[in-house]
Structures are given as C-alpha cells and as structure tokens.
Amino acid sequence: MMDIRVKFLGGAGSVTGSKFLLTVDDYNLLIDCGLFQGLKELRLRNWDNLPVDPAVIDAVVLTHAHIDHSGYLPLLFKNGFNGEIHCTEPTLDLAEILLMDSAKLQQEEAEFANRKGYSKHDPAMALYKVQDAIDVLSAFKAHPFEKTFRIHDHIEVRFFHAGHILGAASIELKIYTSQGIKSMVFSGDLGPMHSPLHVAPADPPAADVLFVESTYGGRNHRHQNLEEELRQLITESDEKGGCILIPAFSVGRTQLILYYLWKIFQNMKSRPVYVDSPMAISVTRLYKQYSAYHRLEGDSEFGHRIFDAPFIHYVREQGKSKVLNTIRDKAIIISASGMATGGRILHHLYHRLPNERDTILFSGFLPEGTRGRDIANGEPMVRIFGEQVAVKAKVHVLDGLSAHADQDELVEWISHIKEAPKKTFIIHGEKEQAEVFKTRLQGRGWNVIIPAYLETFTLFDHV
Structure with missing residues (x-):
C-alpha cells in the first residue's frame, strides 16, 4: 500500500x-526545477532554503529548458x-546553453553592481556560478x-510534444499500485496549435x-496578421528615421521573428537585422541540428535558409554589441532577455x-514585476543600471508571437481527455488568468483546484 502526494514548491x-x-x-x-522571476517578492524565494532537502529528492x-522551469537545477545539485x-534530447542541449548563460549573467550583474555600488547587498552575489x-x-x-x-x-514516464519551444514536452506518469495503474499528466508549457515554427501539442492521454x-x-x-503588422511597423520606423529594438527570448521567439522577417523581406527591401545575443x-544552431523537432524542415519554400539570410548579422562580441547603439535608423536589433530583466537588451534600452x-x-x-511589463504598460520612467530612464520611444506589443496556447487552445487540448480527471490542478498562471480558466473548466463538470504556494495535496492514499 502506498500514499501519493504533491507539494507545490513553485508554479502555483x-x-x-x-x-x-x-x-x-x-x-x-x-517535476521541473525553475527559478522564480518577475516580482521581487517572488525572486527572493530563490534565496530561501528549498522547503525540502535537495538530498532527499x-x-x-x-x-x-526555460529558466523558469530549469534554472534552479545548479543550486539543487550544489545543495x-x-x-x-530526465528530459528530451533537445532539452538537454538547450539546458546547457541556458543554464550556463543564467550563471554567467548572474556573475556579471553581481560584479557590475559591486563596481557601480547600486546593490542593496554588500557585496552583491550571484545565486550560483558558471x-x-x-x-x-x-x-x-x-x-x-x-x-x-x-x-x-513503480513509476514510468513518457514525454510527448508540448509545442512550446524546441524539445518542450508534456509528461505522462504511470504509477503501478496494488489497486492498479494511477496516471498523471503534466502539461508543461503548451504552445499554440498553429505555430509556423514548432509542432502542435500532441493530444493528452486519459x-x-x-x-x-x-x-x-x-x-x-x-x-x-503578423506579417502585415510587422511590415507596417518597419515602414513607420523608416518614416520616423529610427530603429526597431526587439527584446526577445533566445529560444523560439528569436527564431520565429527571423522566420517572419524572412517572409516579409521577400516582398520589400530588407533591413539589417542584428541578432545580438x-x-x-x-x-x-540547435534549431538547425534538431530539424525533426520543428516544422521548418518540411517547408520546401523556406527550410533553414531563413537563419542564413544575407540581411541577418549575428553579434557575439560585447564590443560590437555596444557599437549597435550608434546606428540611427533602418535597422532591427533583436536581443535578450525578452522580459528586459537582464542581458544585452538593457544597454540597448x-x-x-x-x-x-x-x-x-x-x-x-x-510577467508582472518585470521591466518589460512596466514599459509595455506605459510607465513614463524605468530603472536601468540604477538610473531612471525616460520612456519616449514608441512601444508596441505583438501578442500573436506568443509561445503559449491561449484559453481556447488550452480548452481544445484538454478536450481530448474524454473522461474528466478526478482532480485537475491549474498551475503556472497569474491569479486572474487561473480563476477565469477554472470557471471555464468547472463548466465542463470538472473538479478543479488552484493550488497555493507550498500547499500539499494527497492524490491517492493506501493504494
């Protein structure tokens, strides 16, 4: 006989x-081991002791591989x-890139804060190192x-496509008990159904x-109409005599933007596009390597040529990144992070x-609490490098590039589960979004729970 419980250490x-x-x-x-990002009260949790001893996991x-799902792993291992x-094959390679970058940024930001003296901590420290x-x-x-x-x-695992980024998976868990098999599904982050870049999420099992x-x-x-909207923004930017700066996630979003720019520049004069990350x-490079895991390989018109287009300039060196600030017009700069919380995008902003x-x-x-959210919400000033910076540039948001399924797509995904689960936990959502989704699922007669941070539930007892 066994008891099966879940404790929500994050994503709740x-x-x-x-x-x-x-x-x-x-x-x-x-299941997952991410860093908290966004609001300061959330980020501070990264510095707290994990509520469970890492040694007993x-x-x-x-x-x-996204940092809000994987970024705590170095600290877990260290402690x-x-x-x-366990992960999918592309996730392993992506995680290596993202975790190394996360550690490097933390070290660099701590060193910069110590030099400039703007940190409240003396000395400022990285959460973990390279x-x-x-x-x-x-x-x-x-x-x-x-x-x-x-x-x-007693436990089997299967990964199936979630469509969110390269290698993203949903998880089916089967637990063999004295009373038969108990099954669980973790959606992970689900992508949109009709992304031109990533495969659609696979149907979930019962x-x-x-x-x-x-x-x-x-x-x-x-x-x-993303192509038309981007084309219009490029035209308006040319008319004003300015540049377009795109804070973009390095995984998935940057590659999707390059796809749309490639399509647009088939029918209008191209502009230099600098990928500064x-x-x-x-x-x-991994998108080229793992061609079977996304949709471009089967696209006879585009294939991988979009990543090698002559208008794309890849910027690795820090010095060349700073030179981009001297460009006055007719250029597009794509840089990370997408939420403007760190990385080279900060000096561009x-x-x-x-x-x-x-x-x-x-x-x-x-997410709430990020510098990007403040800028998008129309804040007249934002703090960068310890200084208040005026927001006078035009700010535009393209929702259609999101790597997340929207409400209707989430409902479409769960509709493939013909018999209602005994329990459905709504996770990884801000309160308002989760509450609306809960109401919609309850309308289907489902037993729906929005867990709180650190809340524990018994899923099965004496099975």
Missing part, C-alpha cells in the same frame, strides 16, 4: 518558479541533489519523445490527475528608450 499562483514535488511513499520526484523530470535529471551550471550537467539523461522509460520500480498551465487561461490572443545564436524615433517591440508574455 504565478507563472514562474515551476517545481512540483511528487512523493510516492518515500520516493521523491521533482531522488530524480527530476524536466518539461523543457545535495545526486539523482538523475561552475555550478557545469557540474549539474553530469546529472542529465536524455530520452526520445514517445518512448516510455522507468525511473523507479489521466486520473491533470496539471495544466494557465499562462493565458483567462484570455485569447488577439487575431493579428550569444545565446540566441547558439540556440539557432538604456540608449533607445529616450529616443522618440525608435520603436520597442515586445513579442510575448510579460
């Missing part, structure tokens, strides 16, 4: 810090975790999609317990936000 009541601790008797399995199963981290990111990579074990593998005598994300659980994406450049001729184009979800 927010869209960040995803960590779900599943306990099967004395076996502890962590037996394994981690990772849905995808005593010695199990395996060596910690290197160390945790030895624990990763990659698996193909749709192939069941066993991580414990489940006794479902954990489903709700990033856009309360709204649908605005119907946009070493991580985005490395990730783009520092120089371009005060210029009313320039355009800042956001390309996806901006």
Whole structure:
C-alpha cells in the first residue's frame, strides 16, 4: 500500500518558479526545477532554503529548458541533489546553453553592481556560478519523445510534444499500485496549435490527475496578421528615421521573428537585422541540428535558409554589441532577455528608450514585476543600471508571437481527455488568468483546484 502526494514548491499562483514535488511513499520526484522571476517578492524565494532537502529528492523530470522551469537545477545539485535529471534530447542541449548563460549573467550583474555600488547587498552575489551550471550537467539523461522509460520500480514516464519551444514536452506518469495503474499528466508549457515554427501539442492521454498551465487561461490572443503588422511597423520606423529594438527570448521567439522577417523581406527591401545575443545564436544552431523537432524542415519554400539570410548579422562580441547603439535608423536589433530583466537588451534600452524615433517591440508574455511589463504598460520612467530612464520611444506589443496556447487552445487540448480527471490542478498562471480558466473548466463538470504556494495535496492514499 502506498500514499501519493504533491507539494507545490513553485508554479502555483504565478507563472514562474515551476517545481512540483511528487512523493510516492518515500520516493521523491521533482517535476521541473525553475527559478522564480518577475516580482521581487517572488525572486527572493530563490534565496530561501528549498522547503525540502535537495538530498532527499531522488530524480527530476524536466518539461523543457526555460529558466523558469530549469534554472534552479545548479543550486539543487550544489545543495545535495545526486539523482538523475530526465528530459528530451533537445532539452538537454538547450539546458546547457541556458543554464550556463543564467550563471554567467548572474556573475556579471553581481560584479557590475559591486563596481557601480547600486546593490542593496554588500557585496552583491550571484545565486550560483558558471561552475555550478557545469557540474549539474553530469546529472542529465536524455530520452526520445514517445518512448516510455522507468525511473523507479513503480513509476514510468513518457514525454510527448508540448509545442512550446524546441524539445518542450508534456509528461505522462504511470504509477503501478496494488489497486492498479494511477496516471498523471503534466502539461508543461503548451504552445499554440498553429505555430509556423514548432509542432502542435500532441493530444493528452486519459489521466486520473491533470496539471495544466494557465499562462493565458483567462484570455485569447488577439487575431493579428503578423506579417502585415510587422511590415507596417518597419515602414513607420523608416518614416520616423529610427530603429526597431526587439527584446526577445533566445529560444523560439528569436527564431520565429527571423522566420517572419524572412517572409516579409521577400516582398520589400530588407533591413539589417542584428541578432545580438550569444545565446540566441547558439540556440539557432540547435534549431538547425534538431530539424525533426520543428516544422521548418518540411517547408520546401523556406527550410533553414531563413537563419542564413544575407540581411541577418549575428553579434557575439560585447564590443560590437555596444557599437549597435550608434546606428540611427533602418535597422532591427533583436536581443535578450525578452522580459528586459537582464542581458544585452538593457544597454540597448538604456540608449533607445529616450529616443522618440525608435520603436520597442515586445513579442510575448510579460510577467508582472518585470521591466518589460512596466514599459509595455506605459510607465513614463524605468530603472536601468540604477538610473531612471525616460520612456519616449514608441512601444508596441505583438501578442500573436506568443509561445503559449491561449484559453481556447488550452480548452481544445484538454478536450481530448474524454473522461474528466478526478482532480485537475491549474498551475503556472497569474491569479486572474487561473480563476477565469477554472470557471471555464468547472463548466465542463470538472473538479478543479488552484493550488497555493507550498500547499500539499494527497492524490491517492493506501493504494
């Protein structure tokens, strides 16, 4: 006889810090292991001791490589975790890039804050270092999609496509008990159904317990002609004599923007496009390597030529990145991070936000508490490098580039589960989005729960 419980260590009541601790008797399995981002009160949780000793966690199963799902792993490993981290094959390679970048940025920002003296901490410190990111990579074990593998005598795992980014997976867990098989599905982050870049999310199987994300659980994406909207923005920018600055996530979003620009520039004069993110450049190389995991390989018109177009300039060196601030017009600069919380995008924003001729184009979800959300919401001033910077540039948001399914697409995905799960947990969503989504699922007669941070639930007892 066994008891099965879940404790929400993150991804509950927010869209960040995803960590779900599943306990099967004395076996502890962590689904995702992300950093908290966004609001300061959330980010401070990264510095707290994990509510469970990392040494008692037996394994981690990772849905995808985004830092809000994987970014705590170096700290978990550093603090005593010695199990395996299971993920898909592209996720392993992406995680190496993202975790190394996360550690490097933390070290650089701490060093910069100490030099400039604007940190409240003396000295400012990184949450973890590059060596910690290197160390945790030895624990990763990659698996193909749709192939069941066993991580414990009683537990089987299967990855199936989530469509969110390269290698993103939903997870089916089967637990063999004295009363038969108990099944669970973790959606991970689900992508839109009709992305030109990523495959559509696969239909979920039946489940006794479902954990489903709700990033856009309360709204649908605005119907946009993305090509036409981008084309119009480029024309307007040319007329004003400015540049377009795009804060974009290095994984998925940058590659999708390059796809649309390639299409647009088939029918209008191209502009120089600078991809100013070493991580985005490395990730783009992975999109070429893992061609079977996205849709471009089968596109006879485009294929991979979009990533090698003559108008695209990849900028790795820091010095060349700074030179981009001297370009006055007819250029597009894509840089990370997409939420404007760190990375090279900060020095570009520092120089371009005060210029009313320039355009800042956001390309996806901006969590509450991020600098990107403040800019998009119309704040007249934002703080960068310890200074207040005036927002005079034009600010535009393209919702249609989101890597997340909207409410209707989430409902379409769960509609493939013909028999209602005994419990459905709505995770990875801000309160308002989760509440709206809960109401819609309850309308289907489902038992729906929005868990709170650190809340524990018994899923099955004495089975």
